[in-house]
Amino acid sequence: MPRKSKKINIRLVAEEAGVSLASVSRVLNNHPDVSEALRRQVMAVVEKNNFTPDKSVERLLRISVIVGVGDITDYIATILTGMGLAANAEGIELSIQRYTGRLPLLRACRLWRCNAVAVISGTEWLDEISALAASGIPCMLINTPLEGERIGYLCSNSYHAALQMLKYVHSQGHRRIAYLGAEPPNRSYQDRMRAYGEFMESIGEAADSLLVPPYPVGHIDGIGRDKEAGYQQTMQLLSRAPDVTAFVCANDEIAFGCYKACFDSGLRIPDDVSVVGCDDQSFAKYLSPGLTTIRMPLTYMGRRSIHILGDYLRGKLAVLPQEHLPAELVIRNSAASPSPGA
Incomplete structure (x- = not known):
């Protein structure tokens, strides 16, 4: 009678990857003091066996929102409001990070120990965002279209x-x-x-x-x-x-x-x-x-970007969407026909 295959767990992941339990734990918890080579080695086993950590990990999802250096403008604040509403509803830990460029973006994200990132108007970081996604960190961009695996975006036209x-x-x-x-x-x-x-x-x-x-x-x-x-x-x-x-x-x-x-x-x-x-x-x-x-639709874009990342991280979405959203003309009283003779 054939032996039943063992249900994959963290110990078996460690054995197959040839690393310690502590190393697997650090990788799964996005610890910054892990080399990219070790991270790839462990994640290859995790993905091969479709291993999902304990359900408690769902309560620990961390998404970093990356903005440039400077004050939070009304534009950014409106997007962040939507993101905050979604994070509260999803039970996701959300952090706002001011990226200065002094460290490579991938290294910064490892230090922030985030599972995914949402980037607001990140045109100047396109190369680093691509490298981030290639390393396994999913990215949702607001108003910055960029093609690539593990990269999604919501853009107004x-x-x-x-x-x-x-x-x-x-x-x-x-x-x-x-x-x-x-x-x-x-x-x-x-x-x-x-x-x-x-x-x-x-x-x-x-x-x-x-x-x-x-x-x-x-x-x-x-x-x-x-x-x-x-x-x-x-x-x-x-x-x-x-x-x-x-x-x-x-x-x-x-x-x-x-x-x-x-x-x-x-x-x-x-x-x-x-x-x-x-x-x-x-x-x-x-x-x-x-x-x-x-x-x-700034609030909507912020809210939906976090819902999308939450679903992706929990395996409910296979691909991050890339969408252009419609805008709406709002007519008030600041425009009228020019005065006669103008």
């Missing part, structure tokens, strides 16, 4: 969002439409700028005459600079092209600064000039007048 807004502003009767950009130009900002250039060409307007050099944005120095970018660019454009009748802003914080510049210049919104934004951040509806903008 910035090009179509900007095009939707431009068509709306043009339908109000505007042709002299200025664009307030952002620096550095990440993928989303590049897509919005491309939509602007192509749209202006389609209506026979020279986009270059309604642009000024992008002003630095972000929170690198502890001070939110997006609003200042909107203010400075608006003031430059008003002096350079006083016949502008509408400002399309790369994000809502830039639009906020544009509001202040218009006020300081004695212009009424929307009577004298229209201003529109993008993202539908929390303050947009409280501006006076309320800001017409594009609503990106």
